[in-house]
Amino acid sequence: MDAPFRFSRTPLDVAALRAALADPACGGYAAFEGWVRDHNEGQRVHRLEYEAYEALAVREAERIIAEARTRFGVAHAACAHRVGDLGVGELAVWVGVSAAHRDEAFRACRYIIDEIKHRLPIWKKEHYAGGDSGWVNCERCAAPAAHAQHREHEHS
Amino acid sequence: MSAPLYGLVLAGGRSKRMGADKAALRIGARTQLEQALALLAPHVARAFVSVRAEQRGEPLRAGFEQIEDTRENLGPIAGIIAAQERHPDRAWLVLACDLPLLDAATLERLVHARAPARLATAFRSSHDGLPEPLCAVYEPASSAALAAYVAAGRTCPRQFLMQSDVELLEEPNPRALDNANTPEEYASAMSALADGGAAATRRVTVQYFALLREQAGRPNETLETRARTPRELYGELARRYPFTLDAAQLRVAINSEFGDWSAALRDGDAVVFIPPVAGG
Numbered sequence: 001m002d003a004p005f006r007f008s009r010t011p012l013d014v015a016a017l018r019a020a021l022a023d024p025a026c027g028g029y030a031a032f033e034g035w036v037r038d039h040n041e042g043q044r045v046h047r048l049e050y051e052a053y054e055a056l057a058v059r060e061a062e063r064i065i066a067e068a069r070t071r072f073g074v075a076h077a078a079c080a081h082r083v084g085d086l087g088v089g090e091l092a093v094w095v096g097v098s099a100a101h102r103d104e105a106f107r108a109c110r111y112i113i114d115e116i117k118h119r120l121p122i123w124k125k126e127h128y129a130g131g132d133s134g135w136v137n138c139e140r141c142a143a144p145a146a147h148a149q150h151r152e153h154e155h156s
Numbered sequence: 157m158s159a160p161l162y163g164l165v166l167a168g169g170r171s172k173r174m175g176a177d178k179a180a181l182r183i184g185a186r187t188q189l190e191q192a193l194a195l196l197a198p199h200v201a202r203a204f205v206s207v208r209a210e211q212r213g214e215p216l217r218a219g220f221e222q223i224e225d226t227r228e229n230l231g232p233i234a235g236i237i238a239a240q241e242r243h244p245d246r247a248w249l250v251l252a253c254d255l256p257l258l259d260a261a262t263l264e265r266l267v268h269a270r271a272p273a274r275l276a277t278a279f280r281s282s283h284d285g286l287p288e289p290l291c292a293v294y295e296p297a298s299s300a301a302l303a304a305y306v307a308a309g310r311t312c313p314r315q316f317l318m319q320s321d322v323e324l325l326e327e328p329n330p331r332a333l334d335n336a337n338t339p340e341e342y343a344s345a346m347s348a349l350a351d352g353g354a355a356a357t358r359r360v361t362v363q364y365f366a367l368l369r370e371q372a373g374r375p376n377e378t379l380e381t382r383a384r385t386p387r388e389l390y391g392e393l394a395r396r397y398p399f400t401l402d403a404a405q406l407r408v409a410i411n412s413e414f415g416d417w418s419a420a421l422r423d424g425d426a427v428v429f430i431p432p433v434a435g436g
Contacts, residue, residue, distance in 0.1 A: 034436050051366050052435070053428055055412040081435065093436050113436060121409070121428075122435030123366035135367040136434035138401065 005061035005079045007054055012080050012091050021076045021098040028102035030109040034093040036086050040136070044129035050083045050092065053121035057081075064115040072108040074099035079112060081122065158272030159247040159296050163196035163203035164239045165189060166232050166290060167253040168211060168225060173337045178254045180216050181342060183349070189216060192253045195260060199267045200249055206235030230306060232290060233313045237306065240299040247272065252290035254335050256345040262332040265395070266293060271323035275301060278317055282330035282388045285404065285417075287322060289313035291333055326403070328395045330388035357382050358423040360389070367431050372397045386410065386427055387417040393429075406430055 014033070021029060036048050065077045077097045086092055095112045099105040127133045167179040167189050174181075179189040186194065189205065196203045205220045212222060223242055225234040232252070239248050249267065251258070262279075270277045270293050278292035290313065294302075298320070305316050327333060336342040363376045372393070383389035386408040393399070407430040408415050421427070 050435075051369075053363070053365050053409070053430065056409050056414070056428070057435075059412065060414075117436035118433070120435045121365065121430050121433055123431060124434040125366070135431065137432035138367040138434075 004065045004077060005058055005081075007052060007057070007081055007083050009082075009084050012082065012094050014091070014094060017078060017080055017094055018096055021078060021096050023075050023098055025100060026075050026098040027100055028105040029096065029098045030102065030105040031094065031096040032109050032113045033091055034113070036088050036090045036092055038088045040126055043126070043132075045088065045126050046129055047088065047127045048086045048092070049125040049127070050081070050086065051123045051125070052081070052083050054083075057120045057122060060119050060121075061116060064112055064119065067115070068097070068108040068111050071111065072099070072104040074104050074108045077108055077112060079116060081116070081120075083122075158270070159245060161200050161249050161267070161293070162239070162243060162246040163193070163200035163249045163251070164206055164223065164235060165192040165196065165203065165251050165253050166206045166235045167192075167217065168206050168208045168235055169232070169254075174254075174339060174342065177216070178336070181254075181256075181336075183256050183346075187216060188253045188256060189220075192251045192255070192258075193220065195258060195263055196249060196251060198260075199263060204239065206232075206239065227306070230311045231313075233302065233306060233311050233316070236294060236313070237299070237302055240294070240296070240302065244299060245296055247296060248294045250290060250292055250294060252335060254337065255291060255333055256336050256342065257329075257331045257334050257348060258291065259329055259332055262291070262327065262329055265325065265328050266291065269323070269325050274323045275320045276317060277323040277325065279327045279333060280324045280391075280403070281333065282327045282385075282391050283418075285387065286314060287317035287324055288327075288333050289317050290335075292317070324402070326391035326394040327388075328392070330383055330385075330391055356384075358421055358425070360421060360424070361426045362389070362393070363426065363428045365428065365431065367401065368399065368429055371399050381421075383421060385418045385421060386415065386429075389421065389427060390429055401431055403429075405432060 068077050074097050079095045081093045095109050097105045097108045124136045171178045181188050183191045193203050204223045205217050207222050208225050223239050226238045227234045275298040276292055276294045278287045281288050336345050357380045359380055361378045364372045383392050390403045409428040411426050
Protein backbone atom coordinates (compact mmCIF):
# COMPACT_ATOMS: atom_id res chain seq x y z
CA MET A 1 0.00 0.00 0.00
CA ASP A 2 1.38 3.44 -0.88
CA ALA A 3 0.51 5.88 1.95
CA PRO A 4 -0.89 4.19 5.08
CA PHE A 5 -1.81 7.55 6.62
CA ARG A 6 -3.01 10.78 5.11
CA PHE A 7 -4.73 14.02 5.96
CA SER A 8 -7.64 15.23 3.93
CA ARG A 9 -9.24 18.65 3.52
CA THR A 10 -12.29 17.10 1.83
CA PRO A 11 -14.77 14.43 2.98
CA LEU A 12 -13.29 10.93 3.27
CA ASP A 13 -14.33 8.35 0.66
CA VAL A 14 -14.78 5.28 2.84
CA ALA A 15 -15.47 2.93 -0.07
CA ALA A 16 -12.16 3.81 -1.70
CA LEU A 17 -10.26 3.57 1.60
CA ARG A 18 -11.79 0.16 2.29
CA ALA A 19 -11.12 -1.11 -1.24
CA ALA A 20 -7.39 -0.40 -0.81
CA LEU A 21 -7.25 -2.98 2.01
CA ALA A 22 -8.78 -5.83 -0.03
CA ASP A 23 -6.62 -8.94 -0.15
CA PRO A 24 -7.58 -12.56 -1.06
CA ALA A 25 -5.43 -13.76 1.87
CA CYS A 26 -7.56 -11.81 4.35
CA GLY A 27 -10.70 -13.20 5.94
CA GLY A 28 -11.36 -10.31 8.28
CA TYR A 29 -11.71 -6.54 7.99
CA ALA A 30 -12.33 -4.14 10.89
CA ALA A 31 -12.80 -0.41 10.69
CA PHE A 32 -13.38 2.47 13.09
CA GLU A 33 -15.06 5.72 12.17
CA GLY A 34 -14.86 8.78 14.42
CA TRP A 35 -17.76 11.21 13.87
CA VAL A 36 -18.30 14.78 15.00
CA ARG A 37 -20.63 14.68 18.02
CA ASP A 38 -23.10 17.45 18.84
CA HIS A 39 -22.05 17.77 22.49
CA ASN A 40 -18.99 17.61 24.71
CA GLU A 41 -18.73 17.99 28.49
CA GLY A 42 -22.19 19.44 28.79
CA GLN A 43 -21.94 21.93 25.94
CA ARG A 44 -23.76 21.88 22.59
CA VAL A 45 -21.20 21.69 19.80
CA HIS A 46 -22.10 23.30 16.46
CA ARG A 47 -18.96 22.56 14.48
CA LEU A 48 -15.32 21.58 14.84
CA GLU A 49 -12.06 22.81 13.47
CA TYR A 50 -9.14 20.38 13.18
CA GLU A 51 -5.58 21.60 12.84
CA ALA A 52 -2.48 19.42 12.48
CA TYR A 53 1.27 19.70 12.46
CA GLU A 54 1.25 17.54 9.39
CA ALA A 55 4.97 16.84 8.89
CA LEU A 56 5.37 15.29 12.32
CA ALA A 57 1.88 13.78 12.48
CA VAL A 58 2.40 11.79 9.28
CA ARG A 59 5.71 10.38 10.55
CA GLU A 60 4.23 9.44 13.90
CA ALA A 61 1.12 7.89 12.30
CA GLU A 62 3.28 5.75 10.03
CA ARG A 63 5.17 4.55 13.10
CA ILE A 64 1.89 3.68 14.85
CA ILE A 65 0.63 1.71 11.86
CA ALA A 66 3.95 -0.14 11.54
CA GLU A 67 3.76 -0.97 15.28
CA ALA A 68 0.24 -2.35 14.84
CA ARG A 69 1.25 -4.55 11.91
CA THR A 70 4.23 -5.95 13.84
CA ARG A 71 2.35 -6.46 17.12
CA PHE A 72 -0.78 -8.05 15.72
CA GLY A 73 0.53 -9.55 12.49
CA VAL A 74 -2.17 -7.94 10.33
CA ALA A 75 -1.81 -7.76 6.55
CA HIS A 76 -2.87 -4.16 5.90
CA ALA A 77 -3.70 -1.13 7.97
CA ALA A 78 -4.50 2.45 7.04
CA CYS A 79 -5.82 5.66 8.56
CA ALA A 80 -7.16 8.96 7.26
CA HIS A 81 -7.86 12.12 9.28
CA ARG A 82 -9.70 15.28 8.32
CA VAL A 83 -8.35 18.79 8.86
CA GLY A 84 -10.25 22.05 8.55
CA ASP A 85 -13.91 22.78 9.37
CA LEU A 86 -16.29 19.89 10.06
CA GLY A 87 -20.00 19.87 10.82
CA VAL A 88 -21.88 17.63 13.25
CA GLY A 89 -22.14 14.06 11.92
CA GLU A 90 -19.18 14.33 9.57
CA LEU A 91 -16.52 11.63 9.49
CA ALA A 92 -13.38 13.00 11.19
CA VAL A 93 -11.15 9.94 11.33
CA TRP A 94 -11.17 6.52 9.70
CA VAL A 95 -9.05 3.47 10.57
CA GLY A 96 -9.18 0.22 8.62
CA VAL A 97 -7.36 -3.08 9.07
CA SER A 98 -7.48 -6.33 7.09
CA ALA A 99 -6.06 -9.60 8.38
CA ALA A 100 -6.29 -13.35 8.01
CA HIS A 101 -8.64 -13.53 11.06
CA ARG A 102 -10.99 -11.14 12.82
CA ASP A 103 -9.35 -11.08 16.26
CA GLU A 104 -6.10 -9.44 15.17
CA ALA A 105 -8.03 -7.06 12.89
CA PHE A 106 -10.17 -5.82 15.82
CA ARG A 107 -7.19 -5.48 18.14
CA ALA A 108 -4.98 -3.70 15.61
CA CYS A 109 -7.81 -1.30 14.76
CA ARG A 110 -8.33 -0.46 18.44
CA TYR A 111 -4.59 0.01 18.97
CA ILE A 112 -4.27 2.39 16.04
CA ILE A 113 -7.16 4.70 16.98
CA ASP A 114 -6.05 4.83 20.63
CA GLU A 115 -2.46 5.72 19.75
CA ILE A 116 -3.55 8.20 17.06
CA LYS A 117 -5.62 10.10 19.63
CA HIS A 118 -2.76 10.29 22.11
CA ARG A 119 0.31 10.74 19.97
CA LEU A 120 -0.44 12.75 16.84
CA PRO A 121 -0.03 16.53 16.95
CA ILE A 122 -3.64 17.25 15.98
CA TRP A 123 -5.82 19.83 17.72
CA LYS A 124 -9.56 20.26 17.84
CA LYS A 125 -11.37 23.52 18.36
CA GLU A 126 -15.00 23.23 19.38
CA HIS A 127 -17.48 25.95 18.44
CA TYR A 128 -20.41 25.96 20.86
CA ALA A 129 -24.04 26.87 20.48
CA GLY A 130 -23.62 30.04 22.57
CA GLY A 131 -20.93 31.39 20.24
CA ASP A 132 -17.99 30.44 22.47
CA SER A 133 -15.19 28.26 21.28
CA GLY A 134 -12.28 26.42 22.83
CA TRP A 135 -9.30 24.20 22.06
CA VAL A 136 -10.00 20.79 23.58
CA ASN A 137 -7.57 19.85 26.39
CA CYS A 138 -5.89 23.27 26.26
CA GLU A 139 -8.25 25.80 27.80
CA ARG A 140 -9.68 24.51 31.05
CA CYS A 141 -6.55 22.72 32.21
CA ALA A 142 -4.19 25.64 31.59
CA ALA A 143 -3.12 26.29 35.17
CA PRO A 144 -3.20 23.20 37.41
CA ALA A 145 -1.20 20.70 35.35
CA ALA A 146 2.04 22.60 35.96
CA HIS A 147 2.12 21.64 39.61
CA ALA A 148 1.45 17.96 39.10
CA GLN A 149 4.84 17.22 37.55
CA HIS A 150 7.09 18.39 40.32
CA ARG A 151 9.04 15.75 42.07
CA GLU A 152 11.05 15.81 45.26
CA HIS A 153 14.37 17.29 44.38
CA GLU A 154 17.58 17.32 46.37
CA HIS A 155 20.11 20.00 45.76
CA SER A 156 22.87 21.73 47.65
CA MET B 157 -4.50 45.43 48.55
CA SER B 158 -0.99 44.12 48.32
CA ALA B 159 1.51 44.46 51.15
CA PRO B 160 4.32 46.99 50.65
CA LEU B 161 7.55 45.44 49.45
CA TYR B 162 10.79 45.33 51.43
CA GLY B 163 14.03 43.93 50.04
CA LEU B 164 16.30 41.30 51.54
CA VAL B 165 19.72 40.29 50.23
CA LEU B 166 20.84 36.91 51.47
CA ALA B 167 24.51 37.28 52.28
CA GLY B 168 24.82 35.03 55.30
CA GLY B 169 26.12 31.97 53.49
CA ARG B 170 29.45 30.38 54.31
CA SER B 171 30.78 30.46 50.71
CA LYS B 172 32.52 27.13 51.32
CA ARG B 173 32.71 26.04 47.70
CA MET B 174 33.81 29.48 46.52
CA GLY B 175 36.59 29.63 49.12
CA ALA B 176 36.02 33.39 49.45
CA ASP B 177 33.12 35.53 50.70
CA LYS B 178 30.68 35.59 47.76
CA ALA B 179 29.20 38.90 48.88
CA ALA B 180 32.62 40.53 48.47
CA LEU B 181 33.34 39.28 44.92
CA ARG B 182 33.34 42.08 42.38
CA ILE B 183 31.07 42.72 39.42
CA GLY B 184 32.82 45.63 37.75
CA ALA B 185 33.26 48.38 40.31
CA ARG B 186 30.78 46.95 42.85
CA THR B 187 30.76 44.00 45.18
CA GLN B 188 28.05 41.42 44.54
CA LEU B 189 26.35 42.61 47.74
CA GLU B 190 26.29 46.22 46.55
CA GLN B 191 25.08 45.12 43.13
CA ALA B 192 22.17 43.16 44.63
CA LEU B 193 21.14 46.12 46.78
CA ALA B 194 21.35 48.48 43.79
CA LEU B 195 19.08 46.17 41.76
CA LEU B 196 16.55 46.03 44.62
CA ALA B 197 16.49 49.76 45.30
CA PRO B 198 13.98 50.87 42.64
CA HIS B 199 11.40 48.33 43.83
CA VAL B 200 11.46 48.45 47.62
CA ALA B 201 10.85 50.98 50.39
CA ARG B 202 13.69 49.57 52.51
CA ALA B 203 16.36 46.98 51.86
CA PHE B 204 18.17 44.79 54.38
CA VAL B 205 21.13 42.48 54.39
CA SER B 206 20.55 39.10 55.98
CA VAL B 207 23.45 38.11 58.23
CA ARG B 208 24.50 35.56 60.79
CA ALA B 209 25.37 36.93 64.25
CA GLU B 210 29.13 36.74 63.71
CA GLN B 211 28.88 38.71 60.45
CA ARG B 212 27.29 41.80 61.96
CA GLY B 213 30.45 43.85 62.31
CA GLU B 214 32.13 42.91 59.05
CA PRO B 215 33.03 46.09 57.17
CA LEU B 216 31.33 44.94 53.95
CA ARG B 217 28.01 44.35 55.74
CA ALA B 218 28.24 46.97 58.48
CA GLY B 219 27.17 49.84 56.26
CA PHE B 220 23.71 48.44 55.54
CA GLU B 221 20.53 47.79 57.49
CA GLN B 222 20.79 44.22 58.72
CA ILE B 223 18.49 41.45 59.81
CA GLU B 224 20.19 38.80 61.88
CA ASP B 225 19.23 35.14 61.62
CA THR B 226 17.13 33.98 64.56
CA ARG B 227 17.72 30.30 63.91
CA GLU B 228 20.94 28.45 63.25
CA ASN B 229 21.97 26.00 60.53
CA LEU B 230 18.87 26.37 58.38
CA GLY B 231 20.62 27.98 55.42
CA PRO B 232 18.90 30.72 53.40
CA ILE B 233 15.42 29.96 54.71
CA ALA B 234 16.54 31.30 58.12
CA GLY B 235 17.10 34.73 56.58
CA ILE B 236 13.61 34.84 55.10
CA ILE B 237 12.02 33.76 58.38
CA ALA B 238 13.97 36.35 60.37
CA ALA B 239 12.85 39.09 57.99
CA GLN B 240 9.21 38.03 58.26
CA GLU B 241 9.46 37.99 62.05
CA ARG B 242 10.86 41.52 62.03
CA HIS B 243 8.25 42.98 59.65
CA PRO B 244 5.33 40.57 59.43
CA ASP B 245 3.10 42.93 57.46
CA ARG B 246 5.58 43.38 54.60
CA ALA B 247 6.11 41.29 51.50
CA TRP B 248 9.78 40.45 50.89
CA LEU B 249 11.62 40.67 47.62
CA VAL B 250 14.38 38.19 48.38
CA LEU B 251 17.62 38.03 46.41
CA ALA B 252 20.68 35.86 46.79
CA CYS B 253 23.92 37.81 46.55
CA ASP B 254 25.50 35.28 44.18
CA LEU B 255 23.54 35.98 40.99
CA PRO B 256 26.15 37.85 38.95
CA LEU B 257 24.08 37.84 35.75
CA LEU B 258 20.85 39.10 37.31
CA ASP B 259 19.58 42.07 35.31
CA ALA B 260 17.14 44.90 36.00
CA ALA B 261 14.64 43.59 33.44
CA THR B 262 14.33 40.26 35.23
CA LEU B 263 13.56 41.94 38.56
CA GLU B 264 11.10 44.30 36.90
CA ARG B 265 9.29 41.31 35.45
CA LEU B 266 9.12 39.67 38.88
CA VAL B 267 7.74 42.74 40.61
CA HIS B 268 5.37 43.55 37.77
CA ALA B 269 3.93 40.02 37.64
CA ARG B 270 3.75 39.62 41.43
CA ALA B 271 0.59 37.80 42.54
CA PRO B 272 -0.15 39.09 46.08
CA ALA B 273 -3.03 36.65 46.58
CA ARG B 274 -0.68 33.68 46.42
CA LEU B 275 2.08 32.79 48.90
CA ALA B 276 4.93 33.75 46.61
CA THR B 277 5.92 34.73 43.08
CA ALA B 278 9.02 33.15 41.58
CA PHE B 279 10.67 32.20 38.31
CA ARG B 280 10.73 28.74 36.86
CA SER B 281 14.36 27.81 36.25
CA SER B 282 15.38 27.80 32.60
CA HIS B 283 17.64 24.84 33.42
CA ASP B 284 15.43 22.36 35.25
CA GLY B 285 11.96 23.90 35.26
CA LEU B 286 11.81 24.08 39.06
CA PRO B 287 11.04 27.26 41.06
CA GLU B 288 13.95 29.56 41.90
CA PRO B 289 13.54 30.44 45.60
CA LEU B 290 16.26 33.07 45.93
CA CYS B 291 14.98 35.65 43.49
CA ALA B 292 11.35 35.73 44.55
CA VAL B 293 8.63 37.66 46.35
CA TYR B 294 7.32 36.12 49.59
CA GLU B 295 3.95 37.49 50.70
CA PRO B 296 3.12 38.01 54.40
CA ALA B 297 0.77 35.02 54.20
CA SER B 298 3.72 32.73 53.51
CA SER B 299 5.21 33.21 56.97
CA ALA B 300 2.97 30.72 58.75
CA ALA B 301 3.60 28.11 56.05
CA LEU B 302 7.36 28.70 56.18
CA ALA B 303 7.41 28.41 59.97
CA ALA B 304 5.46 25.16 59.80
CA TYR B 305 7.77 23.85 57.09
CA VAL B 306 10.86 24.50 59.22
CA ALA B 307 9.14 23.12 62.31
CA ALA B 308 8.69 19.89 60.36
CA GLY B 309 12.45 19.68 59.97
CA ARG B 310 12.60 20.86 56.35
CA THR B 311 15.00 23.55 55.14
CA CYS B 312 15.00 23.53 51.35
CA PRO B 313 13.31 26.72 50.09
CA ARG B 314 12.90 25.29 46.58
CA GLN B 315 10.90 22.36 47.88
CA PHE B 316 8.88 24.78 49.95
CA LEU B 317 7.88 26.64 46.78
CA MET B 318 7.21 23.37 44.92
CA GLN B 319 4.59 22.37 47.47
CA SER B 320 3.05 25.82 47.98
CA ASP B 321 0.58 28.02 46.11
CA VAL B 322 3.09 29.97 44.06
CA GLU B 323 2.89 32.12 40.94
CA LEU B 324 5.56 30.81 38.56
CA LEU B 325 6.97 32.95 35.76
CA GLU B 326 9.13 32.11 32.78
CA GLU B 327 12.57 33.75 32.95
CA PRO B 328 12.95 36.61 30.48
CA ASN B 329 16.70 36.12 30.32
CA PRO B 330 17.65 32.45 30.64
CA ARG B 331 21.00 33.07 32.33
CA ALA B 332 19.83 35.78 34.75
CA LEU B 333 19.54 33.37 37.65
CA ASP B 334 22.68 31.31 37.05
CA ASN B 335 24.24 31.26 40.47
CA ALA B 336 27.95 31.26 41.05
CA ASN B 337 28.93 28.95 43.90
CA THR B 338 32.38 28.00 42.70
CA PRO B 339 35.32 29.92 41.21
CA GLU B 340 34.59 28.21 37.87
CA GLU B 341 30.95 29.34 37.83
CA TYR B 342 32.01 32.86 38.77
CA ALA B 343 34.58 32.90 35.93
CA SER B 344 31.94 31.69 33.46
CA ALA B 345 29.56 34.45 34.58
CA MET B 346 32.30 37.07 34.29
CA SER B 347 33.09 36.02 30.72
CA ALA B 348 29.39 36.13 29.83
CA LEU B 349 29.30 39.69 31.17
CA ALA B 350 32.48 40.59 29.28
CA ASP B 351 30.94 39.78 25.91
CA GLY B 352 27.89 41.70 26.92
CA GLY B 353 25.79 38.56 26.70
CA ALA B 354 25.95 39.05 22.94
CA ALA B 355 27.78 35.79 22.41
CA ALA B 356 26.23 33.00 20.45
CA THR B 357 22.88 33.98 19.03
CA ARG B 358 21.22 31.61 16.60
CA ARG B 359 18.54 31.99 13.98
CA VAL B 360 15.64 29.60 14.45
CA THR B 361 12.18 29.31 12.98
CA VAL B 362 9.19 28.66 15.20
CA GLN B 363 5.88 27.34 13.91
CA TYR B 364 2.78 27.84 16.06
CA PHE B 365 -0.32 25.66 16.12
CA ALA B 366 -3.79 25.83 17.63
CA LEU B 367 -3.99 27.80 20.91
CA LEU B 368 -0.34 28.91 20.66
CA ARG B 369 -0.91 30.17 17.10
CA GLU B 370 -3.85 32.26 18.27
CA GLN B 371 -1.97 33.62 21.29
CA ALA B 372 1.16 34.41 19.25
CA GLY B 373 -1.06 36.00 16.58
CA ARG B 374 0.95 34.36 13.81
CA PRO B 375 1.55 30.92 12.30
CA ASN B 376 5.34 31.12 12.27
CA GLU B 377 8.35 33.39 12.59
CA THR B 378 12.09 33.41 12.21
CA LEU B 379 14.02 34.93 15.05
CA GLU B 380 17.51 35.61 16.36
CA THR B 381 17.75 34.26 19.88
CA ARG B 382 20.23 33.77 22.66
CA ALA B 383 18.19 30.85 23.96
CA ARG B 384 20.37 27.77 24.10
CA THR B 385 17.58 25.22 24.51
CA PRO B 386 13.89 24.88 23.61
CA ARG B 387 13.09 25.51 27.28
CA GLU B 388 14.89 28.85 27.20
CA LEU B 389 13.29 29.69 23.86
CA TYR B 390 9.80 29.04 25.24
CA GLY B 391 10.63 31.25 28.23
CA GLU B 392 11.64 34.04 25.86
CA LEU B 393 8.48 33.67 23.75
CA ALA B 394 6.23 33.40 26.81
CA ARG B 395 7.46 36.84 27.79
CA ARG B 396 6.54 38.26 24.42
CA TYR B 397 3.17 36.56 23.95
CA PRO B 398 0.26 35.96 26.35
CA PHE B 399 0.75 32.19 26.45
CA THR B 400 -1.43 30.46 29.04
CA LEU B 401 0.17 27.03 28.71
CA ASP B 402 3.19 26.16 30.85
CA ALA B 403 6.16 24.44 29.28
CA ALA B 404 5.31 21.47 31.51
CA GLN B 405 2.11 20.95 29.50
CA LEU B 406 3.80 21.03 26.12
CA ARG B 407 6.02 18.78 24.08
CA VAL B 408 8.65 20.13 21.78
CA ALA B 409 9.61 19.11 18.24
CA ILE B 410 12.85 20.06 16.51
CA ASN B 411 13.11 19.65 12.73
CA SER B 412 9.88 17.62 12.56
CA GLU B 413 10.79 15.09 15.24
CA PHE B 414 9.89 15.01 18.92
CA GLY B 415 12.82 16.54 20.81
CA ASP B 416 14.17 17.26 24.26
CA TRP B 417 13.52 20.46 26.20
CA SER B 418 17.21 20.71 27.07
CA ALA B 419 18.64 19.81 23.65
CA ALA B 420 21.14 22.32 22.26
CA LEU B 421 19.49 24.60 19.71
CA ARG B 422 21.46 25.03 16.49
CA ASP B 423 21.40 27.67 13.83
CA GLY B 424 18.62 26.92 11.35
CA ASP B 425 16.58 24.68 13.64
CA ALA B 426 12.81 24.59 13.15
CA VAL B 427 11.07 24.42 16.53
CA VAL B 428 7.44 23.61 17.30
CA PHE B 429 5.88 23.69 20.75
CA ILE B 430 3.10 21.11 20.88
CA PRO B 431 0.02 21.91 23.03
CA PRO B 432 -2.02 19.03 24.51
CA VAL B 433 -3.35 17.10 21.51
CA ALA B 434 -6.95 16.13 20.70
CA GLY B 435 -7.02 14.17 17.47
CA GLY B 436 -9.54 11.51 16.55
